Amino acid sequence: MVNADEARALAEGNPLSFLRVSRAEIELPPGTDPYAEDVYQRAAQNFAALRQSTLVVEDAPSLYLYRLRMGGHEQTGVAACYSLDEYDRGVIRKHERTRRDKEDDRTRHMLAVGAQTGPVFLTYRARAEIDRFVAEATGAEPIIDFEASDAVRHTLWRMDSPACDALVEAAGRIPALYIADGHHRAASAARARTEMRERGAPGAPPGGGADFSAFLAVAFPHDQVRILPYNRVVRDLGGLPPDAFLEEVRRRFELEPGPAVPARRREFAMYTQGAWYTLRRSGRAVGGRASRDAADATAALDVSVLQDELLAPVLKIADVRTDPRIEFIGGARERLVDSGRAAAAFSLYPVDIDDLMAVSDAGAIMPPKSTWFEPKLRDGLLIHLI
Numbered sequence: 001m002v003n004a005d006e007a008r009a010l011a012e013g014n015p016l017s018f019l020r021v022s023r024a025e026i027e028l029p030p031g032t033d034p035y036a037e038d039v040y041q042r043a044a045q046n047f048a049a050l051r052q053s054t055l056v057v058e059d060a061p062s063l064y065l066y067r068l069r070m071g072g073h074e075q076t077g078v079a080a081c082y083s084l085d086e087y088d089r090g091v092i093r094k095h096e097r098t099r100r101d102k103e104d105d106r107t108r109h110m111l112a113v114g115a116q117t118g119p120v121f122l123t124y125r126a127r128a129e130i131d132r133f134v135a136e137a138t139g140a141e142p143i144i145d146f147e148a149s150d151a152v153r154h155t156l157w158r159m160d161s162p163a164c165d166a167l168v169e170a171a172g173r174i175p176a177l178y179i180a181d182g183h184h185r186a187a188s189a190a191r192a193r194t195e196m197r198e199r200g201a202p203g204a205p206p207g208g209g210a211d212f213s214a215f216l217a218v219a220f221p222h223d224q225v226r227i228l229p230y231n232r233v234v235r236d237l238g239g240l241p242p243d244a245f246l247e248e249v250r251r252r253f254e255l256e257p258g259p260a261v262p263a264r265r266r267e268f269a270m271y272t273q274g275a276w277y278t279l280r281r282s283g284r285a286v287g288g289r290a291s292r293d294a295a296d297a298t299a300a301l302d303v304s305v306l307q308d309e310l311l312a313p314v315l316k317i318a319d320v321r322t323d324p325r326i327e328f329i330g331g332a333r334e335r336l337v338d339s340g341r342a343a344a345a346f347s348l349y350p351v352d353i354d355d356l357m358a359v360s361d362a363g364a365i366m367p368p369k370s371t372w373f374e375p376k377l378r379d380g381l382l383i384h385l386i
Contacts, residue, residue, distance in 0.1 A: 004034065016054055018380030020046045022109075022117060035105060040112035047113040055383070063164045064382060065137055066119075066218045069153040070375040075224035076134055078167065079119060079156070079382055081214035082177070084190050092122070093176055093360035096183045106188035107195070114386060116189055116216045118379040120182035123353065124174050126221035133167045144381060152375040156382070177219055178360050181373045189215035192386065216384035218377055222353045228372040232306070232346040233336050235325045238315040242273050245344075248314045254280040262349040268306055269347035271337055281305055297362040301355060302348050303370045321368050328369040 002010065008026040011017035020027060024043035025034045032039065051057070064079035086092050110116055137159050144156040159167065179186055193212045201212065237245045249255055249270070258278025262269050268279040298304055311317040317326050329336070336342040351371050359366050 004030075016050065018050075018117070021050065021113065022379045035101075035108075040108050043109060044112045044114075047115065047117070057385075058158075060160070061164070063159045063167060065134055065157045065159065066377070066382070067138065067153075067155040068375045068377070069155070070151065073226055073375070075220050075226070076138060077122075077218040077220035077224075078130070078134070078171065079216075079218040081211065081384055082120075082122070082217045082219070084193055084213050084215055086177075087186055087190060087215070090363070091176055092179065092186070094179045094183055094186070095356055095360045095364070095366045096179075097365055098184050098187045102184045103188050103191060106184055107191045110188060110192040110386065111195060116185070116384040116386060118182075118185060118216070119377050119382060120185045120189075120215060120217035121180045121373060121377055122177045122217045122219040123180045123222050123225050123356075124177050124219055125357070126223045127170070127174065129170045130167070130174075131221065133163065133170065137163060148378070154378055154381060171219075176361070178357055180220075180225060180356070180371070181376075182217070186215055186217075196386070212386040214384070216382060222357070225353055226374060227350045227353060227356070228374050229348040229350045230303075230328050230369040230372045231348060232311070232320075232369075233327045233329055233342045234311070234315055234317065234344050234346075235327075235342050236315075237272075237343045238317075240314070245272070245314070249277075249279065249310065252281075252309050252314070254278075256280075261347055265302060265349050265352075266305070267349060268302070270344060271347075272344040274338070279310075281309070297355070297359045298364045298366065301351060301359075301367065301370065303351070303367045306346060306348065307367060 002023075004023065004025055007019045007023040008030075011019040011023075011026055021043050023034075024046060025032050025036075025039045027042055027046070028036075028038060065076055066079045067074065067076040082092060137157055140157060142155045142157050144154065147153045189212075196212045240248065246255070253268070256278050258269060258276055260269050260271065260276050262278070266281045268281075270277045270279055299308075307317075307320065311320070311326070315325075317323045320326050327336075327342070337345050351366075356366070356371065
């Protein structure tokens, strides 16, 4: 989550930085169009150079376990190649729409470098048999173990046969996988597969090897996944004076002074005019695991309630994807309001993983900017050649 200038600063003085592959525009003059053909050609050159100098190409198929540790939080997932056919059939389920321009970029990048260089973040309902495999394998010596500059520790173990075969068999009993983060990467892998087939490229060669019919991902059990809130900041009150705005809010919510963080679902924290308020929406939630109706599953989300009951009717923000009056942020909300850059800020209770799965199972789409997953997977630690 860095712009070109930040990426350039991070890679400065480090010829092995993988940002030179994933953000190759940093090696071209400032202001270069990140979608220019020169960028993809430079990414391919840099990737080829890293393969010659630094990267290890495994000589046998294997699975990996990838552990992320951030403060007191820890999660361990199965890193592997997952079926694009099952993604097409909805066995691997999604909850976000993708943007065509971002798909175009990632598809061109995959085809240029001949690899998927960043994993998709998947989740699944935890299963004891897979937990046992993970616990046993992570008792061995890892092949990669380091703490990054953002204090997130990344640890990887490689699994070989017969343990791999047993884990694959156990994973085959998982009824569904869910994309938590990386919808554009999965969609772009599917598009790259189609383009390669149209070019007449072979699929997986006999004996294994590069295969464009799968995509690189790490699947974490749902009880280890951490979802953080995606907060909202609005620049103005839609033409309303502050007192009139508060009155409109009171017509729709129970309103009282409160803390900066909501304590439970159906509560929102709002900051405006130098004070925090608690907004409470009465009524029973209609979503959750039991709901398989698309309308119910999405309407039950707090982000939907805030949008439908306040942002759209009161502040006249109808489309959060395109309206420049709203921003999404993960902290320091009141500072933006106090500085005059914004008129109000809203802190939301995090979406529950069961809600995400219910929306996905219903074939529905979550509202934009509903979830933020932390910690993030790193590009370049595991790469799938296509």
